[in-house]
Amino acid sequence: MKLPAFLQPRVLKQVLSAITSARYTTEFPYVPYRPIEGFRGRPKFDETACIGCGACAEVCPPKCIDVIDDLESTPPRRRLVQHLDACIWCGQCERHCPTQLGIRMSNEYDCVGFSPEDFEECVEKELLLCEVCGTTLAPVDQIRWLTRRLGALAFANPTLMMFRGRELGLIDEGVKSQGDEVVRSDRLTLQCPKCRRKTANFV
Ligand code: SF4
């Protein structure tokens, strides 16, 4: 005679094992859950370590990080706005962050809110503009990070050289021409590659 399923030796063994072993489920939210090592929780910006480059926004699969440049504010600013309600906690932002510290996966697993704004996290960075045409060069922190990382090699690039020289107090601000046309003295200003080409060809 065929035994009912719950009397099968294999099933009985499983039942006894389940009754006598420790509980599999957690008591969250009554008892805080302790994530295991390597757990990928909520990604968090570190405002000091972030240089505002926007690489995290480029690699984010659901595009949940907005990069908003405001050139009208004084000084011009870049805002990186992360929308956690769209985040899939994949860790690509942390993996591709050039400083390795600008955004890190935390252990936080419970994010609660009642409106999209409750899930926004924001970092602001001052922007450096081309002193000739006013286009965006990069955030100041990114240029600073780059010049320090390149060391002496930074002096091979005129704009990086000007930036570092000014930071060190070795170079005064260059003469900025007025109007759309570039002039020879514009060589001593911070420039985008397009304007740099024009001033380099200026005779
Ligand atoms: S430094 Fe890292 S966190 Fe900051 S914008 Fe760049 S990639 Fe994103």
Ligand code: SF4
């Ligand atoms: S963890 Fe993934 S989805 Fe979330 S912000 Fe980073 S890259 Fe985007």
